[in-house]
Amino acid sequence: MNPLLDLILVAVLLLNFVALGASQLRTVIHAVALQGVLLGATIVVAHSTVTVWVIVMAGAVIALKGVVIPRMLFHAIREVVIRREVDPIIGCIASLLLGGVGTALAVLFSKTLPIAHEHIGSLVVPAALSTVLTGFLILTTRVKAISQVVGYLVLENGIFIFGLLLVEAMPFLVEIGVLLDLFVAIFVMGIIIYQISQEFSTVSTRKLSALKE
């Protein structure tokens, strides 16, 4: 039990709803960037002893999730001129409702999961599950490629929170998580958005079904 950690996680959960409910792409990206910064902070909070290496790790996470990737996303919005609305398949209210149901289910689920003793009662597992579900919700219900990237980022944040459970036992996994961020930054931004706008002169993933066999 770590009250400061739980406090941060509550903020992360709230940011999930912001990302789901906002109608402007700009707001969504800001929410995800803030979520990234908070996650960087959780690394420091979750460690019982803070070493230089931990600070470096947290700094890297904040820089990547909070600054580099959001900047690239804004850059992409400017570059491939797209409308600034979110353009969801299901409405904002419906997404918010689904997100709420998902979070409630996540809390229920996490009670029954076989978790190590010291983590029972903490918000880590529910927050992770609910963030993963939110990520999936964004991925499945948004049309624009850029929202897909945002969805993937949220999903990845959820996995990152899971990693906090193991931060003491397996620091390796957290470090790999940072690498995964780099991967997202390069892979998704470079390939998907650029290619889609090049090939189809649009950035809607609906057009990808032209590739169906």
Next chain:
Amino acid sequence: MTLFLVAIAILVFSGLAAIFFANRSRIATALGAGGALVGCVLGLEPSFRGLFRASAESLQLPWHVPGGAFHVQLDALSAFFLIPIFVLAALAAVYGGEYLLAYRDTKTLAPQWFFFNLFVASMALVVVARNVVLFLVSWEVMSVSAFFLVTFEHEKRDVRVAGWIYLVATHLGAAFLLAMFLLLGRQAHSLDFDDFAAVASHLTPASAGLIFVLALFGFGAKAGFVPLHVWLPEAHPAAPSHVSALMSGVMIKIGIYGVLRTMMFLGKPAAWWGPVLVIIGLTGGVLGVSLAVFQRDLKRALAYSSIENVGLIMLALGVGVWGITSGHPTVAILGLAGGLLHIWNHSLMKGLMFLSAGSVLHGTGTKDLERLGGLMKRMPRTGVAMTLGALAIAAVPPLNGFVSEWLIYMAMLRGGLEFTGVSRTALLLAVGVLALIGGLASICFVRLIGIVLLGESRSSEARHAHESSGWMTAPLGVLAVFCVVAGMFPRALVSIFSQTVEQVFGISAGDFTATLNSPQSPLAILGMLNVIVWSALILGALILLVLHKNSRAVADATWGCGYVAPTTRMQYTGQSFAELMVTRLFPKSLRPKTSIVAPQGLFPSDGKLATEYPDPLSCGVYQPFFERWAERFAQLRWVQQGKLHYYLLYFVVVLVVALAWVVFRGWVMP
């Protein structure tokens, strides 16, 4: 050990460095081939030391991967396989540098070098890995980098098909390996090879047998045991020649390494293992050589010959294991010596054959037998090397192939004398089958040599063939010399396998060398005979040369005996050479498929004749099987909607169901 790891690091990093020169083919080639050469030469030294040392050298580093440890060990068995890997890879790298430069205007060579060096490094890591995770990772890197090497000319449809067949076959094999290692790991409660050997005595015969069978399937898919061989005749012709040489010369032997390593884990072999290995060997040998006899594609014929030779190796090892389980050490030692020697010999000869086939392909642009011919005059160095390689593979006396086959015969005949009852009859009958294999192999290689090198050229490509440069013919020369020398000093060569045999089969090194030097196996005399045959040949050649100098013949066509104006229509074609055997000896299922539209009527219109050379197993068994399943799976096509959102939705559904399952189980079984 440090030197070995340095060699691996050089291989990997020179490959990586080559990637950065994607636009500069020459620099990429120099970096890739040079790095491979340096790495292999450095790696040879620790490998040779490992071959003679009784105690193995090992290194264990912590590794973050769950269940994994960077545990490597260089023992005699590893060293036995490392030496052919490094020797052949070094030569193939030198050769490949020149061979690939022909493609530099149309292709980027850098990735090819990256994967080549990675391929060599991963093969070396496979044979020293002593942890399941490390082993499987190296194994996969080896398989996947070989896939990228095979699909070098991916703009051709055949090459892509060949690549896919290889990839599917190798992954099916890997699935068996995973099952085998899981079984072993569950018994040993560890994923370290050292712990596997410790539990051998606790294994029930049934589970040991199951592990052995899984290993035969898993490693057999790589080694090319019939009926898992179907990828070889596709992948070998498709790959660049130096890669085929490496794949056929050493990669398929890694499969045999796997079988031997598994037998080390399992301790004392069961009585049925030897006969099973003998049967695998005989089927592979007969089927491989029968199909090799009539192939029209030079490299495809060589690929089938590899299946045959892997069969011979397994036959010899099987006789050896049979000798151990039935308590006949002489049979065991002769069989194991023959099998191990044939592994090395085959690396040399098949490497030589594939490299010279590549030189032919390089000089003429074709590997179709019906378009070659008369190359001995135009490509003398390649021609001589190829002839020596073919003689060696066909087990003709003064060369190395003869020695290992002779040991296999000795083992089987001795087994026929010492065994009793059914096994005696079976083994003596198997000698007959081995003789059949040998006969067919000679026909096969006489045909290849005769059609490719002798007679008149069958096409303008062959008429305008050019000899390859020294970078390509020098490796051929080195391999040819190795083949000759290995035939001259068989006793010295076999006696350096004693540590390996002791380590794997528990036959003491002293017994091994003593038996091989005993009157029952006059290896020394055999080597001496080979030296005498060579001296006689050289002497004869010198005498002929001197005689020839004195009597200068004048070219005269008057009594030309019909050869005044030789044309290609007067000589055997590749098909007609094998025709008698194919139509009289082989069952219909093995023959090439011929479709004829005969000209008919008083004023016959054009007729048509087409011949195909499909693999009987892949078109008779695998193709119908996979097609039937493809039809069934086609009914699931509606799942593929082409919309990203649907696919992601599938993920969510699976995730939620999995979570629900965990919760539900928690409620039902608290």
